[in-house]
Amino acid sequence: METDFLLQAIIYLAAAVICVPIAKKLGLSSILGYLLAGIVIGPYVLGFIGQEGQDIMHFAEFGVVMMLFLIGLELEPRKFWKMRKFILGIGSAQLAGTTLILFLGFLFFMDWNWKTGLAISLALTLSSTAIVLQTLKEKGLLNTSLGRSSFAVLLFQDIAVIPILAFLPLLSTVNIDVTNDGPQSLIAGFPSWLQTVIVLGIISTIYFAGRYVLVPILHIIAKTRLQELFTASALLLVVGVSYSMQLVGLSPALGAFMAGVVLANSEFRHELEGDIAPFKGLLLGLFFLGVGASINFQLILNDPIFIFVFGAILTLVKFTVLFFISRFNKKKTDQNFLFAFGLSQAGEFGFVIMSFCMQLNIIPTILANQVMAVIAMSMVATPFLLLINEKLIYPFTRNRERATGPKKENDYIDEPTPVIIAGFGHFGSTVGRLLKANKVKLTILDYDSERIDLLRKMGFKVYYGDATRLELLKAAGCENAKLFIAAIDNPTVNLQVIETLKKHFPNLKILTRARNRNDAYELIDHQVKHIYRETLYSAVNMGVDALVALGHRKYSATRQGQQFIKYDEITTKKLAEKRHDKMAYMITMKEEVDLQEQLLKTDIYSQVAATNHSWDSEHLKNNLADNNE
């Protein structure tokens, strides 16, 4: 059993590791890579995995749930509330429009009875959240108005699944007891008014629990400073919410989404994002693999014309409806195409509805399987359609759109701030206060949950998290920020953060704190340009005051201080290189003393250079005397 599991894992992982980079290299999306990998290892090509593709998909659908949790995290409740009419409008238009056209088409051209036609139309209307959102994310379009429209449609569909599943038994002539293969709804037996009350109760429970229970618990966990414990609790949170939603017969994706929205305001937002994102990515990959593996080629080969024509018509109908909705919303032409192509496939919910319909005997088994093959085909087609759009259609539409002027941006989704500060201790907070006083917007990352609490009360936008983690840096908006201020107390950690930044965001400007000269050397080795030694500036200021106390004029002493800082910054750079020439091993105490001695020697020369000739009449007089000789 155990080796079996490992072998399976090897097959899936190896297929992904081989196919996805190839797809990427060919300029295709990673989804296509996963799908192809699934087909290759599936029962009809290599046959590494058999019919369990379907089961894998059920498990991997959880990736979609996580994805919605992450999307919820990006949306603050206030913004979500602002979107409500938009979601309702655009979502219901898509759902009603597509279902109606498909249904009428089936009624006139197929010899199915109307119940079969209606069930299939409903199943095919729903698009694939996983494919669309993953594609948008890869193309960096999630936060654009196009991304928001797509998201609105998908969210509406996710919610619509629940009434659809409730409605299907009404079409059935058979009376069966088991109505769902998921966990049985606990409240199914109650009268409908009570069900409504319970559902509303659960939703408000999620809201209040998120606010007043989850955040304090996360605080306690954060204090343990155990990374894996935090990850575990993040997972527990998502799984728990999903399960409780299922218990009351609601969609787990919806529940996760709501939990995300509730936590979007909390300081743990970025850390949660960072924790969940890798799981989501893996599960979604697995999901796409499952889709690929579950395509029943035998069925397609038996009646290829039916499947392909059906698939093409389905895609066309969905495309047309979406295109007109987008046009009606006064989007630009290239956006209309992208939006319509992106959502033109049938989705994972289609599988769920089809298998449910089979149980209910609404649809004959062969037809249901054919429809499932159509769904899988349409999902495979999406990346290709988008590729065609990008290469052939986009170049035309884009040129036409240039003239129409700058695009209007909605403000639904949180804008990234221009400045990110990592470490908000005495050093970072001083920088932050100065910036904030000048109305600069900041994102702050810190690892001390008590301090975060206090700062948030003072109106700072602070997030809990370990800034050395790439996911957190991404979530904090390093891709779009203008400036990153590394002000973490621990120099080793600070250096780690900078290494990660340099590697993944080479264009981001970094200002960094250095504790002392030795830290500065390390940072210079890493090609950091803007280094601020905390011991330099205050020490020089003190030195200036000492000179003043000894009777020097304040302005002259201040100028000496200015010159000293400049000169010291130059020597530090020089010595950093020298120190490298000398040795590749750790710096010893003796050498440390040598360096100090070199510094002192050069300091004496620097004094001469620092003198101000211009205002010095003695100097002038001497010069004049020289000339007269």
Added chain:
Amino acid sequence: MPKNKILILFSHPLFEKSHANKALVENIPNSENITFHDLYEEYPDFDIDVKREQALLSEHDIIIWHHPMYWYSCPPLMKQWIDMVLEYNWAYGKKGKALQDKIIFQVITTGGDKENYCETGSHRYSILELLEPFNQTAKVCNMLYLPPFVVHGTHNMTQEDYSKNGIVYGYFLDYLENNIIDSEGILQYHYLNEWFATIQV
């Protein structure tokens, strides 16, 4: 003909709020022969790098002090610049010939109107008279001091007026870059603007 290399030494302690100077600076032609050197941006702590400034001066033929008129004089950093950079035996004195025969003049903005800068006006002196110290400084450094390019009345200007002045400034710099300067002719005028108005570009 070889092009003139122009160095604009710009001093404004609150540039971001000056509409007039924004319009002027925006119109500086993008040329390899014109160097825009923003002193308040370079030396916010008044710690001027004398050697660097001297090198810049040596590389250029025409030097422009571009600044607003504050209390009949220049902003403090520009005075600091004059004090620090124009060193004995470099800019002046027996061996100080580094700036010899270079052309220098001022580009000035004033809030008040031109009419007030005369014997009977509220400022009692003309702009030329008020700028005598700069003229004399240039003379000591063996430079050729030309009358200033002046934008008067910036307090009562519309956005359109600002841009108009900016555009003229741009053409003016372009002309300086590409033509031999007739200093004899120019010295007949009080302002460079007046002289430039007579030039057919």
